[in-house]
Amino acid sequence: MERVSNKHGTRLDEEMKQEVRGNVQGIAGGRAEEWKTPEPAGEDQPEASRVPDMDNHADLTRFGRYIGLSSMPGDRAGLRRGAEILGAPDDVLADLDRLPEGVVFHTVTEIWAALGRGAAERLPQ
Structure with missing residues (x-):
């Protein structure tokens, strides 16, 4: 007997499963909060990754x-x-x-x- 959540319904369960698929399987492009995404450097700011010498x-x-x-x-x-x-x-x-x-x-x-x-x-x- 397969256990299934009756809380949301089959269609909503499948949608939710697809939303987190990238995070679960480690695929790039998974859902992430906007605040976690790094911003690029501004035009007047030095390149952050450059190390002197x-x-x-x-x-x-x-x-x-x-x-x-x-x-x-x-x-x-x-x-x-x-x-x-x-x-x-x-x-x-x-x-x-x-x-x-x-x-x-x-x-x-x-x-x-x-x-x-x-x-x-x-x-x-």
Whole structure:
């Protein structure tokens, strides 16, 4: 025996079921209150999603992916070997080749600073 609500009737039950279908099944475009919808930024307001220096941070993050922790601390040759193992692209390998010979780097930011792209947390020894 199927339980059915007698409160509204079959037609109204089906309408109500369709109204909440997006929320129940996770489909985009479900019913939502107007106050929950975010407003776009005004013409005189800055873009909210833009983060200052995001491009520089993204470059450092991309570069750091190819500097393995097992290579640190390390000199130019050790860092390049580690980057080759991690499949670094040619531009990252070229940057590592530009590093000064005989200097041991302890962090990625030290390497980044030695390439002239940012400040280091501590100076390489």
